[in-house]
Structures are given as structure tokens and as C-alpha cells.
Amino acid sequence: MDKLLVRGGRSLQGEVTISGAKNAALPEMCAALLTAEPVHLVNVPRLHDVRTMRKLLDNMGVATETHGERGGMSFVAPDSLNPEAPYELVKTMRASVLALGPLLARFGRARVSLPGGCAIGSRPVDQHIKGLQAMGAEIVVEHGYMVAALPAGRQRLQGARITTDMVTVTGTENLLMAATLAEGETVLENAAQEPEVTDLAEMLIKMGAQIEGHGTSRIRIQGVATLHGCTHQVVADRIEAGTFLCAVAATGGEALLRHARADHLDAVIDKLRDAGVAVQAVADGLRIHSPGAAQLKAQGFRTTEYPGFPTDMQAQFMALNVVAQGTATVAETIFENRFMHVNELARLGARISIDGRVATVTGGAQLSGATVMATDLRASASLVIAGLVARGDTVVDRIYHLDRGYDAMEAKLRGLGADIERISA
Numbered sequence: 001m002d003k004l005l006v007r008g009g010r011s012l013q014g015e016v017t018i019s020g021a022k023n024a025a026l027p028e029m030c031a032a033l034l035t036a037e038p039v040h041l042v043n044v045p046r047l048h049d050v051r052t053m054r055k056l057l058d059n060m061g062v063a064t065e066t067h068g069e070r071g072g073m074s075f076v077a078p079d080s081l082n083p084e085a086p087y088e089l090v091k092t093m094r095a096s097v098l099a100l101g102p103l104l105a106r107f108g109r110a111r112v113s114l115p116g117g118c119a120i121g122s123r124p125v126d127q128h129i130k131g132l133q134a135m136g137a138e139i140v141v142e143h144g145y146m147v148a149a150l151p152a153g154r155q156r157l158q159g160a161r162i163t164t165d166m167v168t169v170t171g172t173e174n175l176l177m178a179a180t181l182a183e184g185e186t187v188l189e190n191a192a193q194e195p196e197v198t199d200l201a202e203m204l205i206k207m208g209a210q211i212e213g214h215g216t217s218r219i220r221i222q223g224v225a226t227l228h229g230c231t232h233q234v235v236a237d238r239i240e241a242g243t244f245l246c247a248v249a250a251t252g253g254e255a256l257l258r259h260a261r262a263d264h265l266d267a268v269i270d271k272l273r274d275a276g277v278a279v280q281a282v283a284d285g286l287r288i289h290s291p292g293a294a295q296l297k298a299q300g301f302r303t304t305e306y307p308g309f310p311t312d313m314q315a316q317f318m319a320l321n322v323v324a325q326g327t328a329t330v331a332e333t334i335f336e337n338r339f340m341h342v343n344e345l346a347r348l349g350a351r352i353s354i355d356g357r358v359a360t361v362t363g364g365a366q367l368s369g370a371t372v373m374a375t376d377l378r379a380s381a382s383l384v385i386a387g388l389v390a391r392g393d394t395v396v397d398r399i400y401h402l403d404r405g406y407d408a409m410e411a412k413l414r415g416l417g418a419d420i421e422r423i424s425a
């Protein structure tokens with residue numbers, strides 16, 4: 001199992017290029033299931049979840065290819081394929097559930113393993129099922145699989161008005177993709193407004209889908225009989241960008257984050273500015289200048305759906321709060337078990353107490369390196385940030401979590417002057 005060795009104490013300086021977003025690339029790869037024509041994606045990040053999604057599509061019978069330096073990938077999903085997502089692949093990547101909507105919409109049937117929970121919470125998919133049932137699908141859950149089909153005699157899903165019980169990102173994406181090929185109009189109320197949903201909608205529109213209102217809480221889709229191929233560039237990863245912002249803020253220093261989108265990071269940038277960090281939108285990126293943690297003020301926040309503070313940035317900003325000055329409370333409202341980094345940060349010297357879904361961070365900690373264990377994707381990133389600030393050596397174990405969602409993180413950090421290396425098992 002690979003580990004990262006971080007020798008802390010260096011400030012970060014220079015330029016880093018932000019990759020395409022994992023959480024946009026994964027649904028967009030599934031969108032290729034909606035047409036028999038070639039779909040080309042560019043700016044696909046090189047990370048483990050993308051490789052898993054490719055395996056999942058290959059396994060179904062989709063022809064996939066990578067090309068070029070710029071994260072090019074193409075997909076051809078023939079008219080006849082095996083519409084199944086097996087447990088072996090789904091268990092390592094919850095986003096596999098995004099195959100369900102497209103498969104059902106185009107092939108009229110699908111067998112997709114239930115994803116189960118993961119470290120950060122229980123992560124049910126009841127809203128995906130409820131929405132597809134509202135569109136006429138018959139879905140039974142048996143032997144750990146969602147087995148979905150259209151009723152006898154029906155060729156297509158039916159448009160419907162669907163209000164999800166809560167805002168769900170992949171739920172919105174699954175229903176959005178399914179609705180593009182349904183008969184008639186679908187209205188998704190309480191839809192997720194995350195930039196990755198908007199990016200997916202823009203790709204689907206290039207494929208011939210009729211969609212309005214993406215980026216708002218009501219998305220209207222007029223179903224069409226077929227979609228065609230397209231070329232689409234995956235939007236920049238706002239969470240990767242936010243992670244680098246927190247790393248530079250915590251270590252002090254100055255950096256340019258190429259391709260980072262300020263308009264997708266408002267809530268995080270506001271908090272960084274309140275903390276005392278200078279963040280400026282520049283042509284094709286973001287510039288950050290941090291005076292170092294000793295000059296920064298810890299910031300309280302509450303995670304919420306977009307455009308609120310993202311749950312996927314909670315752990316990384318908490319690492320910054322640990323070394324900034326003052327006390328701050330952090331409330332996690334999206335996932336019930338997303339504070340697992342807290343005990344590991346404590347091994348480095350962080351002072352954090354937890355009461356239910358609220359963590360109170362007492363800043364100003366003098367961190368010292370230790371061996372810590374990554375428990376999930378963003379927890380891993382928060383431990384790396386803390387390790388960059390800590391005195392001495394920090395070893396972050398189980399970084400397969402990090403590899404799931406970050407494209408060459410240690411190489412990018414090294415490019416900014418960090419002393420970090422991978423120890424391969």
C-alpha cells in the first residue's frame with residue numbers, strides 16, 4: 001500500500017495546473033452510454049476513479065480509448081451491450097450508480113449493484129430509484145442489485161415531475177441523463193446546482209438534449225428520441241483548486257492556480273479572505289498570497305449544498321483552521337460521519353473537539369510530524385496539508401483514498417516546492 005512522506009516546513013511558491021473535475025468526468029463518461037455515436041472528452045483527470053469508470057464501461061462492451069496529452073478519452077457505446085455494473089467495481093466507487101439512468105433510458109434495462117455505504121456516511125440511493133420509478137421504470141432490489149426495466153410494451157421512460165426529498169448531486173445527474181431520452185417533459189425540482197451538474201447538462205445539450213434551468217433548483221428537460229456524439233471539455237476541479245488554496249494558505253507563500261474557477265469557489269474564497277489570505281481571480285486562474293498561518297484567523301463554517309460551503313472542502317479547511325489563530329466551529333450537515341480526519345489531525349498536534357455534527361477547532365497548534373492514516377479522500381488531503389506545515393516527517397498511510405480523486409497531487413505539490421514523496425509498497 002503506497003504512502004506519502006511529507007517533510008514539513010516549506011512555504012509553497014509557483015504555479016500549478018488544476019485538472020478536470022473528478023465529479024464532472026465520472027457522470028460525463030456515463031453520458032456516453034446515451035448514444036451510439038463517438039463521445040470525446042478532453043481534460044479528463046488521471047485518477048483512480050476514472051480508471052474504475054473506464055473498466056466499468058469496458059466491461060459493459062463500450063469501446064474506450066485514451067489519447068493525447070490533454071486527458072483525451074473517447075467512448076463508443078454500441079446498440080447492444082451488457083447493461084450491468086457489477087459489485088466488484090461499484091464497491092470501490094460509488095459514482096458507478098451513475099450508469100443506472102443512462103442504461104435504463106437507452107437500453108430499457110439495467111442491473112447495477114447497490115453502492116452501499118462508505119467511510120463518510122450511509123449514502124443511500126433511494127432518491128435515484130424513486131425518480132426513475134416516477135418516470136415509469138420498474139425497479140426491484142435483489143441480491144444487492146438494483147434490477148431495473150421498462151414495463152412490457154414500453155420503449156422509453158416517461159417524462160415526470162420529480163421532487164427529491166433532499167438535494168442530491170448524483171441523484172440529479174442520474175435523473176437528468178435519464179430524462180434526456182424520455183418521452184415528454186421532465187421537471188426536476190430541488191435539483192442540485194453544483195457546477196458539475198451544470199457541466200454535465202452543457203455536455204448533454206451538445207449531444208442534442210433539450211435542457212433548461214441547469215444551475216438552478218428547477219431543471220426542465222424535453223426528452224428526445226436519440227442523442228448524438230459530441231466533444232466536451234471537463235470543467236476544472238473546484239475541489240482540487242480549493243485544496244491547493246488551503247495548502248498555500250496554511251504554509252504561507254504565493255501561487256497561481258491555472259484553470260481554477262473563482263466563480264465556482266465563492267464560499268471557500270470568502271472564508272479564505274476573512275481568514276486574511278489574498279485571493280484574486282486572474283485570466284484563466286486564481287492567484288493566492290498567504291502571509292502564513294501565524295497571521296491568519298481561523299474561520300467557522302457550515303457545509304451545505306452549492307453554492308454554500310462544500311462538504312468536499314471541509315477537511316482541508318479544517319487543517320488550515322488548526323494552524324490559524326483563534327477558535328472556529330465547523331458544522332458538517334451533508335454526511336453524518338465526515339470528521340474522521342479529526343483523530344488523525346490530533347496525532348499531529350491539532351486541538352479539535354467534536355459534538356455531534358459540530359467540530360470546534362482551537363487554532364494556533366504547533367504541529368509535529370507523525371504517521372497518520374487516511375480514512376477517505378478529502379481526509380487524506382487534509383492530512384497532507386497538515387503534514388506540509390508540521391515540523392519533521394509525516395507519513396500518510398493508505399493514500400489509495402487520495403489517488404481515487406487527485407491527479408498527481410504529490411508531483412503538483414513538489415512543483416510548488418513541497419518536500420513530499422511517494423513510498424511505494
Ligand SMILES: CC(=O)N[C@H]1[C@@H](OP(=O)(O)OP(=O)(O)OC[C@H]2O[C@@H](n3ccc(=O)[nH]c3=O)[C@H](O)[C@@H]2O)O[C@H](CO)[C@@H](O)[C@@H]1O
Pocket residue numbers: 023026094095121122123124125126127128166167168169170171311312334335336
Ligand atoms: C461523484 C460525486 O459527484 N460525488 C459527490 C456527490 O456525492 P453524492 O451525489 O453521492 O451525494 P448526494 O448529493 O447524493 O448526497 C447528499 C445527501 O443526500 C443523501 N441522499 C442522497 C441520495 C439519496 O438517494 N438519498 C439520500 O439520502 C446523502 O446521504 C447525503 O446526506 O455530492 C456530494 C455532496 O456534495 C459530494 O460530497 C461528493 O463528492
Ligand SMILES: C=C(OP(=O)(O)O)C(=O)O
Pocket residue numbers: 023094095118120312377378405
Ligand atoms: C466524497 C467524494 O466523492 P465520492 O462521492 O466519489 O465518494 C469526494 O469527492 O469528496
